[in-house]
Amino acid sequence: MIVSGLILGAVLGVVLQRGRFCVTGMLRDIWLSGTYRNLVALLIVIAVHAVGLAALTSTGVIAPDYSTFAPAAVIVGGLIFGLGIILAGGCASGTWYRSGEGLVGSWIALVMYAVSAAAMKYGPLAGFDSWMKSWDTGLTTVPEALGVSPWWFALAIALVTAALARHFLLQDAAKPKVTLNQPWYKKPLHMYTAGAIVGVIGVIAWPLSAATGRNSGLGITTPTADTLTYATTADPARLNWGTLLVLGLLVGSFIAAKATGEFRVRVPDAKTSVRSVWGGLMMGVGASLAGGCTVGNGMVETSLFSFKGWIAMVxxxxxxxLGAKLWIKPKSGSATPTTAAPAAGTYSTPQSLDHGAPANPVDPITPPAGPAGTGNLAVATGLISMAPRPKVSEKVRTLSEGRYALDTMGAVCPFPLVEAKDVMNTLQPGDELIIAFDCTQATDSIPQWAADDGHSVSDFRQNGDAGWEVTLVKGG
Structure with missing residues (x-):
């Protein structure tokens, strides 16, 4: 029966990968761009989940054990987890599915996440975990505290979410946004569609999991810790429905990425690897203290309207x-792409956040032939004198007058977008910026930002496996 966890996990992995569903990015966008558009996708998960779980509970299909609220553990754990996912470049579920896309940095973060979560739950840090949770208010859910039916909250959040989704869909429909010209099976899911499917998966997960003796729904942290514990101790109690769920997530995301040309092994440099180590460790500690990650707390506990879930998410x-303010900044100085050919199917990033080697031996951005030494000066013909242009960012290569190339190959999300914004601020209206990147999430975030900021996309193409090139024309 536990094999249903593997099957449902594989479906979840496909949906998360095809929907570019990243809760870290949803929360980060609010701080970096001031937009709540993508956060609505998380609200859709919660709303669908809330209605479904209310129906299952009221009909007696499931009987959830409601978590109590331990303030110190939840507050400290939530902060640590939030910082950790910025360093790791993705939340718990995001780290699993990005591992399936071939990001070695996510593999590193995933291993460290498993180690620290296991240490907190079953190992030397279990005493610390218990001590932090010793102050327990006993509060479970908001509906129970108020003495009302959870249906009032479920229907209210469903109505608010529907209104927000309609608002942003209408807003986006009024803006031109260019997407890749791909066969239907390669097209990504709209994030709102992915959110609705994840919500349904979460509802289905609970009775399937409960049937195996695990009275819970979707979860990532404890199953991740159990996966490592089972691999090292062969304790049969650690091979359960949740363990197979996360393994299925990895398998599903790999299949989806491989089938759509979005899988390639991508090796980080030392700086990014160190960030992945610390991010993974902080994720495991933080999620264990808080009693869940952005799935356990952010999707399940919130849909049960528990105090723990909502306060943890805050x-x-x-x-x-805080992590975005500390660590997400455009790089300074010049960046000259290297020309060394990488090994087949892989590449290293000698300057992960400073843009390393291109993914393909041949640089996809090739400057046209023309007179050398024009630099940032407009080329004059006949009797027209040369007019100086404002200084353009040193991060780009000048291809021709008003046409520039930015290489962000190897930069993890959100850095391709961060760098594109920084460079675009130095260009003039009508200038072209060709951006090479291999961050899957940027296939959506860069065109969306261009549409929001009034820039146009003149070309958008995929260059081999997990490599893309988009040409933006700066708006007036």
């Missing part, structure tokens, strides 16, 4: 904001 959000 502090995860604050941790993400």
């Amino acid at each position: 502090f995860i959000f604050l941790g993400v904001g």
